[in-house]
Amino acid sequence: MPDKIKTNIGAIDTYPKLILALIMLELVLGVILYMIGHFRDNAYIRGVGIGLTIAWVTSAIAYLSVRMRSK
DSSP: OOSSOOOOOHHHHHSHHHHHHHHHHHHHHHHHHHHHHHHTTOHHHHHHHHHHHHHHHHHHHHHHHHHHHHO
16 A cells, blocks of 8 residues: 555646636635625625635645645
8 A cells, every 4th residue: 555645736737826826816706705795794695705715725725735745
């Protein structure tokens, strides 16, 4: 049994700036939607913003763990 988990890191190495830009876009959209929902007193839009922020955290952790594993 191998010690390291094999992952397909080719896609991450091919477009690293694009992947980082999409991760940051997710954070920015999450914060903007949360603020719009807060100012308009709309729980649905606020929930979408929180969901996008949570998705940003998980995608950032996944990106960092794969990058650390590939080195």
